[in-house]
Amino acid sequence: MVKEKRICLKNLGKINPESIDDYIEAGGYKVLESAVSRHHFEIIDEMLNSSLRGRGGAGFSAGLKEKFTSESCLRCEQKYLICNADEGEPGTFKDRIIMENDPHLLLEGMLIAAYGIGASKAYIYIRGEYYKSIEMVKKAIDSARKRGFIGKNIFGSVFSVDVEIRLGAGSYLCGEELTLLESLEGKRGYPRIKPPFPAEKGLFGFPTLINNVETLATIPTIVGKGSEWYLKLGTAESPGTKIFTISGDVAKPGFFEVELGTTLRELIFDLAGGMKDDKKLKAILLGGAAGTFVDETVLDTPTGFDSLKEKGATLGSGAIMVLGEDKSVLNVTQSILEFFKHESCGKCVPCRVGTDRVARMIKEINNGIYQGESGLDDMIYEAEYMAKTSLCPLGQSLIMPLRSLKRYFNDQF
């Protein structure tokens, strides 16, 4: 039976998350102290060697991102670090668990990353509906500031940084990094054209590093224990651990941090207690709305960014939604497509018109009044041109669930 391996959740349940003393007693802020006495290139090298891939969903190398941001200009007056805590992908709640149970670990990760790239200002952009997370992070920032971990000359070094909380205002799209920047600048959440990437021109035109909560919460462990230690966890292509959030028709829905490479079968049947009421498993939605549907043939594939890609699936943010035999895949698809229609910002015409068209098509298919020959193929056709012509991941990702339906659930249409 597979066991959890906790890195981001190492202190969960062991310390009082509101107490900075508890966190320090558990070894907290030690890594920050030693980090600021090292050259910042060493921190970035450690991150590069760890091969940590971004935990927000895209899976880009976290070390490379840091390297680009730190090197994009050597004499800029300002660089920014942003923690993306605008967790909105349906089925995902890992960031909430970290912020509510160990806010100081996230904060320490942010401070180390800020030191690595030379940022003097850090923002944490939290989902507005996450009241508890906001409260916990606020308290953590206040107590860390009192101890001098945030502010000027941290641990007597030349490193100074300030941390500020910003709250999301109810837009799924603002979880996308460039849109998040627009929102931080006080504008409507419309995506930007890239390049330039945030590493060159980010917030207010300055180099900016944007990382997910889970990515940042991993940093203290990597820098503290070293990349060699970290590389022993997980698989070669996707090292380390990942928090999976399991919901739907399972006996014990919840969150589980395991080494990557753990199979879906182990996650669903060992950790989440198997199917609820002994239902038969029909489908698994991986990675949330912008994710993919798979069936039981993928249960024994080791989880990882590339291993799942080969199966036409995605790891995404680590959301696993389990659908039992009594659930309709088409009904869930309709809910997803209506969600996209609702959240499309309307900047790119293909996405604005396309999300509406596709939502109407699935509704007609579900009501049995669709006139075309093959509803699924027609939707994929629409989603393909949206993927090619939309600026941001919202318009680009409709194709993901649809293509996975073609591969695994064509017979349902």
Added chain:
Amino acid sequence: MDNNLVDVFSLFDGKEEELIPILQKVQNTVGFLSNDSMEEIARFAHVPKSKVYGVATFYAQFRFTPKGEKHIMLCRGTACHVKGAPRIQEEIENHLGIKEGETSKDLKHSMENVACIGACSLAPCIMVNETVEANLTPQKVEKLFLSKGKNK
């Protein structure tokens, strides 16, 4: 100018980038964004009123009508949908006599649909003000809103 607004503005510098935090603070203090507040915010942040409206109408969080004493946010994320959120919405609408996006006449209740609130292991769920009500069933909804159903 409304004293509430004076208090809120004293916390900010009046820069354009602060527009969203200002709107949030005003809404938290006053309850909603009136046309008058929008005008004051525009003047304070040195941007046209159209821009303030442009930003405020983009984000789902901002409202231009008063909220009820109990504000119900109904999660319409995928996990809640699978576990029967549409049925829960129907039940609540029946009990309170208001539809999604409306406020009851006595200003006691208001309801809106929101995207996934990240409580997927507790689906289906709603938030009443800042409290999450989890694992809802029609029976639980009835209990929650029992006494309020009759005086709508």
